[in-house]
Amino acid sequence: ISELETEMPEVYAEFKKNTDILENHYGDMQDIEFTIQEGKLFMLQTRNGKRGGEAAVKIAVDLVHENLATKEEALSKVLPEHLDQLLHPRFSDVESESYVKSVIAKGLPASPGAAVGRLAFTNEKVVENEKHSIPSILCRDETSPDDIEGMYASEGILTARGGMTSHAAVVARGWGRPCICGCTSINVDEEAGELTITLTDGTQRTLKEGDFISLNGNTGEVLVGEQMVSPPAITGNLKTFMEWVDEIRTIDVLANADTPGDAREARKNGANGIGLCRSEHMFFQPERISKVRQLILGDEAQQEDALEELLTYQRADYEGIFTEMDGLAVTIRLLDPPLHEFLPSLEDDDVLTALAEQLGSTVDQLKEQVKASEEVNPMLGLRGCRLGITKPAIIEMQTRAIIEASLNAMSSGVDVKADIMVPLVGKVEEFRNQAALIRSVVAKV
Structure with missing residues (x-):
């Protein structure tokens, strides 16, 4: 778009005018498709733009500051899951090339947040690691009440089976632990101390107990290695947004x-x-x-x-x-x-x-x-x-x-x-x- 302003200033001005009309009309950020043919601008379609938690809050605050929406209207555009993402630790840059290349599997995002730790396949290993201040990711086929100690001591939980209402999911959400369930591309071999992942290209990769992995409980992504984690903080746009919530709520x-x-x-x-x-x-x-x-x-x-x-x-x-x-x-x-x-x-x-x-x-x-x-x-x-x-x-x-x-x-x-x-x-x-x-x-x- 910045190049369009330089290369075709008249088309850019028309495009900017159209986008302002659409954004004003729908009262929301727009995802717009357009094309330019023989110097003429054609607007093809528009829809409300998809967004993550941080973007959703920023857009809501910007809409109010630009007089495009009232506070009440802006609050209605932010979903509960958007706030859930912002109130848990999250990975710093999920758009980076290094992050995308580190994704090795995906399951159900059963409990939000970001967790980094060493693979552990038993309660005893997680508890032992905790005694030595070693962060652990508890990895099981599925959890049961027998796994409570390890779940409590872990940074996050990964299971091959189970859904959004499974034992692991319910307990993890109650404790605020990031959790990914139903990750069907992984195979847990507790006796061998190995986790085998079937990648999207059909090849397999094996991780051993003690290897670092990262869990994105917001998206269900499993990543190899240690990802940078940002702690939650109610500052900036989120602080402004939550102040408006307090003004309006009953x-x-x-x-x-x-x-x-x-x-x-x-x-x-x-x-x-x-x-x-x-x-x-x-x-x-x-x-x-x-x-x-x-x-x-x-x-x-x-x-x-x-x-x-x-x-x-x-x-x-x-x-x-x-x-x-x-x-x-x-x-x-x-x-x-x-x-x-x-x-x-x-x-x-x-x-x-x-x-x-x-x-x-x-x-x-x-x-x-x-x-x-x-x-x-x-x-x-x-x-x-x-x-x-x-x-x-x-x-x-x-x-x-x-x-x-x-x-x-x-x-x-x-x-x-x-x-x-x-x-x-x-x-x-x-x-x-x-x-x-x-x-x-x-x-x-």
Whole structure:
């Protein structure tokens, strides 16, 4: 276009006039096709231009500044997925030749963001890498609850199978981990420690455990090597755009946040409180998961010891969250998932052996206990409030942690606004049972 202005100034002037007319008419950036034949300009077609998150926000802000749209109209032109891209880390230059050449596979963009790390095919390898501050990408055929530790410790998750509602996708979105699922061109060989990719030309490329890869959770692209990552920041056009959102919106926006760090980030990004704090997500750190397993599989004395340890962890977490959200509402959901989600796989002999030593048991005995804990239908089985009814000590511990954390924070001048959510209630009698238990603990504390 810049050359057209120099080579054919009259045609350029006509083209500029036409594009202004079209942009004014449609109130949006246009993707225009045109041709020039024998010095005459022909406008062929126009449509609203496709755009990524950064471009969408810039266009919306520019339209308002150029008086081509009101703030309300400009906001409607930015899609939720555009903002999702900008609120996660992203690769610096996805248009560069080096980036395009590094793409080796593509799957479903199950959870947004950018992740870079060394390939790891097992939970144990990811956890080991984390201890040495080595970033990992957990790569599996598909994930299950047995992979929770590795998923939590990873920078991102890549699976050969599974869709947008698979286990990997749902967990990754909940934790804000970039995730690509259903990447059918990859073959994971855990025993050999290799990932084989069938490229678009039919040839194959093999990567080994420890090789660096990068995941673009916004596009589903898998890249070889380390790509440059830009952290999210609400500045420039995005800051202007979000200020307009705050001017116009008529609802409060509450965050999902499970740690003090999550709460701090939520408040920084303008959340009006925490609508869901999932207490079980505090249990997946390695030193905590062993205590949860002790609580589930240990004898009475070991269970009491585990409850005291978990009380300490939860109280500190809640106090940190209340401090970060000073003056804003925080809704804490009591333990929801079935207990088998915290237990090791029956094939994970190393973890089972260590757990048997911790509990003074045998691997065979633990395997029997793990089998007995498995739910036929995990979505509707012994979980949520039914777990609280059958194991009230867990709810008592969690309630005590919430109340003691509230009192500690209030003694430091924090304005605590805490609510307790009873999960998965199906009958009013279930709620009454749990409400009575919670109130009895509050009265004691």
